[in-house]
Amino acid sequence: MTTTKLVEQIRKKNSFLCIGLDVDLDKIPKHLLSEEDPIFAFNKAIIDATHHVAVAYKPNTAFYEAYGLEGWNSLQRTIRYLNDNHPEIFTIADAKRGDIGNTSKMYAKAFFEDLGFDSVTVAPYMGKDSVEPFLAFEGKHAILLALTSNEGAYDFQTQQIEGLELYKKVLETSKNWKNAHNLMYVVGATKAEFLADIRKIIPNSFLLVPGVGAQGGSLTEVCKYGMNKDIGLLVNSSRGIIYASNETNFAEAAATAAQTLQTAMKQILDAR
């Protein structure tokens, strides 16, 4: 999906909500465990109940790989369900991949061609030739880790290289890579105060912002400092939506939680 089409969807739905499908069998409602594919059954119910207020879904691959072959099958069924039934939805494989060039090319093939995601999150540590293979697909996107929402972000990402924090160096450097128009960036909502500086470096890029909700980030702060003329934000919530209830009403509860966030987003968009 092109960013133009993504922006259209955001304006149409008055929402820049991304829902994280981080499915843990210990946390989903017990009655689903007797389903033939509990993870897919859970995802399908969540998607059916929330797709009218969300513009993107983001399965984190760790939660699928933990269940081996069955988990990978659930991931495949989930992305195919989204692509077949909701082609207007932007899909993100939260996989944090990255390797030497010919290997990154295989990852790009896995996520863009075999599974059919619109985008994949990528770690920047190995530099240019580990990221560019993901950027060679038109209408597909690499979402590069810049400043993550966790405590460990302070170990290296905020350390200064010649007066510039590593995450800013990642932004400055990567914006000159080939097909950089297919780059987006991960910036954690827990560090919203950094967004103003980040926007000075990459005014036009889309930002995927995790950390609103369970991790404590503020939607208002994120929008205040991170929004650009094309909105330019995908704000993710995972646990706060998908585990809003673990009873039989889990899908309705997820819809209510998603609707609450979308209403807040609409107010912010209306006030601009």
Next chain:
Amino acid sequence: MTTTKLVEQIRKKNSFLCIGLDVDLDKIPKHLLSEEDPIFAFNKAIIDATHHVAVAYKPNTAFYEAYGLEGWNSLQRTIRYLNDNHPEIFTIADAKRGDIGNTSKMYAKAFFEDLGFDSVTVAPYMGKDSVEPFLAFEGKHAILLALTSNEGAYDFQTQQIEGLELYKKVLETSKNWKNAHNLMYVVGATKAEFLADIRKIIPNSFLLVPGVGAQGGSLTEVCKYGMNKDIGLLVNSSRGIIYASNETNFAEAAATAAQTLQTAMKQILDAR
């Protein structure tokens, strides 16, 4: 597997060779494509022909994910074949994972518990809480990316933070993390001249060294600067061994290529 047991195997086999199982269906012998699981058939033949001269195997997950569900199945069959038939072999999932704490825990579960690997490669960008979940398993290892073999390593890894290159900062910082005795590090053979400095920071840790062979690294240089009292090295070769021939004699050709490297390793060990 504990490092003590790994060192025993190295001394017994006079080899610190790791063979990279980066299986590309475009590169394997054509006659295997009619097999029910060509990737596993290829790996099994390579393992059967080379296990007497190798101490470790390293499938890179990208090459399996690129073939979707079937690829993940081939990966699972490969690691199970190794664990069932060659429990003395050290196994590495070259996956370059890393995410926020509760997510890294799911990756650790995927690779250590579900698949049964001895170790997994991990990217350091997200810091301490993204790596420590991998270190909580006794007898299992996180192999942290320090200085990689590709050109992109110069984009960020060799940039200086307060007079210390980022990769050295990664070494210095990570050696104080909880259960750091379960840490190993990736250092590319193409940058062997950096190994002397690296050994000053982490004298005792095992290093996984890719880049000998196809990527141009020198075994002699790597050993000169990187070997410690317990050997402390796993030198990886992928393409140079597994694609030594793409005819029906591919396994014998792989055995010859592996044997040549092992002979060179034995000479180095004997000369100490």
